[in-house]
Every structure is written in structure tokens, then in C-alpha cells.
Amino acid sequence: xxxxxxxxxxxxxxxxxxxxxxxxxxxxxxxxxxxxxxxxxxxxxxxxxxxxxxxxxxxxxxxxxxxxxxxxxxxxxxxxxxxxxxxxxxxxxxxxxxxxxxxxxxxxx
Amino acid sequence: xxxxxxxxxxxxxxxxxxxxxxxxxxxxxxxxxxxxxxxxxxxxxxxxxxxxxxxxxxxxxxxxxxxxxxxxxxxxxxxxxxxxxxxxxxxxxxxxxxxxxxxxxxxxxxxxxx
Numbered sequence: 645x646x647x648x649x650x651x652x653x654x655x656x657x658x659x660x661x662x663x664x665x666x667x668x669x670x671x672x673x674x675x676x677x678x679x680x681x682x683x684x685x686x687x688x689x690x691x692x693x694x695x696x697x698x699x700x701x702x703x704x705x706x707x708x709x710x711x712x713x714x715x716x717x718x719x720x721x722x723x724x725x726x727x728x729x730x731x732x733x734x735x736x737x738x739x740x741x742x743x744x745x746x747x748x749x750x751x752x753x
Numbered sequence: 754x755x756x757x758x759x760x761x762x763x764x765x766x767x768x769x770x771x772x773x774x775x776x777x778x779x780x781x782x783x784x785x786x787x788x789x790x791x792x793x794x795x796x797x798x799x800x801x802x803x804x805x806x807x808x809x810x811x812x813x814x815x816x817x818x819x820x821x822x823x824x825x826x827x828x829x830x831x832x833x834x835x836x837x838x839x840x841x842x843x844x845x846x847x848x849x850x851x852x853x854x855x856x857x858x859x860x861x862x863x864x865x866x867x
């Protein structure tokens with residue numbers, strides 16, 4: 645089976661930088677995605693890494709190390725609206741996507 | 754939301770009754786998925802489809818079946834609902850190409866089994 649681990653909760657100050665880590669154990673790995681979900685809403689796509697290294701999209705960056713089975717999501721210049729749950733998800737053979745249990749980010753003033 | 758519509762959005766049903774949830778997409782994406790979301794468990798894959806009439810099990814498929822007779826529609830059926838199937842169900846779809854792996858989610862169906 646698949647196993648993904650990420651912290652359950654993170655708190656950070658508005659304007660600061662926060663990193664959410666994700667480690668995974670799986671077979672047939674193709675890449676790592678990140679999704680954001682606000683309370684009561686649908687998950688929305690943030691980023692995808694298929695290769696090792698850093699991908700930057702505005703205030704959000706995502707990193708992957710395939711050899712370490714590890715990735716992280718970096719959020720810069722935190723805003724109150726960034727308070728949400730963040731999920732890492734592995735993309736496997738056959739385009740199956742398995743999600744972690746999520747990290748609840750609280751941004752405080 | 755890339756045209757992903759789930760119906761119904763809310764449903765209360767009795768234990769032992771069959772329930773069908775519907776997912777409709779307008780973007781002609783090849784891959785479709787059903788997930789359930791429960792506190793402390795994140796999103797867990799129930800079943801997925803890689804084409805019309807092509808489906809496979811996910812990690813929590815017991816008690817669920819699916820059908821995909823058209824590209825745009827993916828149905829999830831609970832043959833005999835149990836209280837443990839009370840959850841929020843999300844449908845998703847993706848082109849699944851090397852250049853586009855973004856999964857688009859519907860707004861969810863909140864199912865309560867009493």
C-alpha cells in the first residue's frame with residue numbers, strides 16, 4: 645500500500661515563510677502534487693513535481709527529492725487567506741493519486 | 754472547477770438502502786476518481802476510471818461499486834449503505850497527460866447514513 649506522512653498542524657505568522665513536509669513510501673511513483681483545501685470547499689491544485697528540484701509558482705514553491713522520497717511545499721509572504729489544509733499526493737502508475745492526511749495551516753496576525 | 758458537478762450535494766439515507774452519487778464533467782478528461790474524506794484520514798481513493806467502462810479499485814473500495822458508461826459521467830454506488838460510509842465524497846477528473854496532471858474536484862457530496 646501507499647504511505648504518506650505530513651504534519652497534522654502548523655501555525656505561522658502573517659508575512660512569514662512556512663514549509664510543509666511530506667514523506668512517502670510507495671511503488672510506481674511518478675510525481676508529487678500539492679493541493680489546498682479551505683473549510684467546506686473542494687481541494688484545488690497548487691503544484692506538481694515529477695523531477696527532483698524546486699518548482700516556483702508565485703508565493704508558493706514545491707520541492708521533490710526522489711532519492712529521499714521527500715518533498716515540501718514552501719509558502720512565502722503568508723497571508724490570512726492561506727489558512728487552509730494542504731495535502732500532498734503521490735501520482736502512481738495508471739494516474740492513480742493517493743493523498744496524505746493533510747496539514748492544517750493557521751496563519752496568525 | 755473545470756466543470757465537475759456532483760449530485761446530490763447532500764443526502765441522508767437509512768442503513769441498508771442503496772445510494773448512487775453522480776459526477777459529471779464537461780471537459781472530456783480521461784481519468785476520473787471518487788474519494789471520501791473523513792477527519793484524520795485525508796482523502797482516500799475509493800475507485801478510479803481510466804476510460805469508458807475501464808475502472809479499478811482504490812484503497813477503500815469495499816462496499817462501493819462504480820460505473821462509467823460515458824466519458825462525462827462517473828457513478829458511485831453504495832450497494833447497502835452503512836453508518837461507516839457517512840462521509841464527504843469528492844469526485845475528481847484529470848487529463849492525466851505528462852504535461853497536465855492537475856486534478857479538478859467537484860464540490861463534494863455530504864452523505865449521512867442513519
